[in-house]
Amino acid sequence: MTATVDHQExxxxxxxxxxxxxxxAPLTREVPQLSLPDAYAIQxxxxxxxxxxxxxxxxxxxxxxxxxKRRQMNLDSPVYGVLTDRMQVPADGVVRLSEGIHxxxxxxxxxxxxxxLKGKVTRDEALDACVSVFxxxxxxxxxxxxFKYFSLPDVVADNSSSSLFVLGTAxxxxxxxxxxxxxxxxxVNGEVVQAARSDAISGDPVVSLLxxxxxxxxxxQVLPAGSIVLAGAATxxxxxxxxxxxxLTVEGLGSVAVSAA
Ligand code: OOG
Numbered sequence: 001m002t003a004t005v006d007h008q009e010x011x012x013x014x015x016x017x018x019x020x021x022x023x024x025a026p027l028t029r030e031v032p033q034l035s036l037p038d039a040y041a042i043q044x045x046x047x048x049x050x051x052x053x054x055x056x057x058x059x060x061x062x063x064x065x066x067x068x069k070r071r072q073m074n075l076d077s078p079v080y081g082v083l084t085d086r087m088q089v090p091a092d093g094v095v096r097l098s099e100g101i102h103x104x105x106x107x108x109x110x111x112x113x114x115x116x117l118k119g120k121v122t123r124d125e126a127l128d129a130c131v132s133v134f135x136x137x138x139x140x141x142x143x144x145x146x147f148k149y150f151s152l153p154d155v156v157a158d159n160s161s162s163s164l165f166v167l168g169t170a171x172x173x174x175x176x177x178x179x180x181x182x183x184x185x186x187x188v189n190g191e192v193v194q195a196a197r198s199d200a201i202s203g204d205p206v207v208s209l210l211x212x213x214x215x216x217x218x219x220x221q222v223l224p225a226g227s228i229v230l231a232g233a234a235t236x237x238x239x240x241x242x243x244x245x246x247x248l249t250v251e252g253l254g255s256v257a258v259s260a261a
Contacts, residue, residue, distance in 0.1 A: 001037045011045035014158055017143040021101050026149040027157055039156035040219055046159055047082045055084040058228055061138060062212050063160040065202040065232030069106075072236040075152055078202070078211050081160030083228060089139070089166045095240065095260045100141040100163055103240045105258070106233035107186040107248045109198055109205045110136035110167055111174065113227045117209070119217040126209045132171035133179065133205075135250040137186070137258060138230055139164040140237055165230060168248075168256035176252075180204045183251040184234050188244050194235035198250070205231035 010027055017024045027042075028034050047057065061081045064070050089095055097103060114131035121129075141163035142149065149155055182198040202208045208231035213223050223229070240246070240260040247257040 001041060002033050002035050005031055005034060005038045007038065007041040007045045010042045010157060011049060014042070014143050015046050015049045021099070023101055023145040024143055026144050026151070026154040028151050028154050034153040034157070036153055036156060039153035042157035043081065043159050047084070050084055050086075055086045057082055058085050058088065059083040059230070060212060060223070060227060061160060061162055061165070061230040062208040062232040063155070065208045065211070066196070066200045066234055068196065068200060068236045069233050073155070075155065077152065078208070078215070078232065079152060079156050079160045080212055080215050081162040083162060083165060083230070087162060087164050089164050089258055091166055091169050091256050091258075093166065093258055095139055095164060095258055097240060097242055097260055101143065102147050103139050103141045103163055104147070104237035105137055105139050105240055105246050106237040107184050107194060107196070107235055108136045108138050108230045108233055109179070109182070109201060109250065109253070110134050111209060111229045111231065112171065113223055113229060114225060116225045117213050117223040119213060121210060121213050123206050123210065126206055126213070127174050130174040133174045133253065134171045135168035135248050135253040135256045136230055137166050137246065137248050137256060138162075138233065139166075139240070166256055166258045167228065168254055170254040172253055179206060182253065184248065186235070186238065186246065186248045188238065188246050193238050196234040198234060200234040201231050208232050
C-alpha cells in the first residue's frame with residue numbers, strides 16, 4: 001500500500017459525492033500512484049462510513065467478469081464491491097433516478113451462500129456452499145464524471161460502481177440446471193436491449209464465485225455464510241431513463257423487474 005495515500009480522506013470524498021449526487025474526478029487524476037491495495041482500503045473505509053450510519057453488509061458483487069463489460073469500460077480484470085441492505089430494491093420496485101448520478105442497469109445471476117467459503121475453492125465446493133441461485137439486476141452508478149475512469153484502482157475505490165440491486169423472488173437449487181447455458185434477456189418497456197448466455201459471465205457464473213474467494217483471500221478475508229453474491233453482468237450496461245420498466249428473464253431462473261422514475 002502507498003504510504004502517502006490517505007484512505008480515509010479519499011473514502012470520505014467519494015462518500016460525500018455519492019450522498020450529494022455530485023460527480024468528481026477519478027482519484028488517480030490527483031493520486032496517480034494509487035495502487036489496487038490502496039483502492040480496496042478506500043473501498044473498505046467507505047463501507048465503514050455506511051455501516052456507521054446503520055447500514056448492514058448483505059453480500060458482495062463481482063464486476064468486469066464478462067468480455068462485454070471489460071470492453072465497455074476498457075479494463076481487464078475482475079473486481080469486487082460490497083452490497084449493503086440499503087442498496088436492495090424490492091422486486092418490481094422503483095429506482096428514483098434523482099437519487100443517483102447517472103445510473104445504468106445490467107443483467108446478472110446471483111447466489112445465496114449458506115456456508116463460509118475461504119481462499120482457493122473448487123467449483124464443487126462452491127456449489128455445495130450455495131443455497132440457491134436466482135436472476136438479479138444491478139443498478140450501477142459511478143461517482144466519477146460522465147461515468148468515466150481510467151484505472152482499476154479508481155473503480156475499486158468507488159465500491160466498483162455499486163449503487164442498487166434487485167433480486168428475483170424465485171430461488172432455485174444451484175445444481176438443478178447447467179448454469180453455463182442459461183439464455184438471459186433484458187428488456188426495457190417490452191423491447192430486448194441486451195441478451196447473452198450465462199457463460200458470458202466468467203465462462204461460468206460459478207467461476208465468479210471462485211474468483212471472488214481468491215480476491216478476498218488476497219486481503220485476508222472470507223466469503224461469509226449468508227452472503228448474496230452478484231456474479232457480474234453478462235452484457236454491457238444500459239443507461240436508465242425515467243419511465244423505463246426493465247425486466248430480466250433468465251432461462252430456468254424466472255424473471256425480475258424494476259421501474260425507473
Ligand atoms: C464497473 C462495475 C462493473 C459488472 O458487473 O461488470 C460491474 C463499472 O461498470 O463501472 O459491476
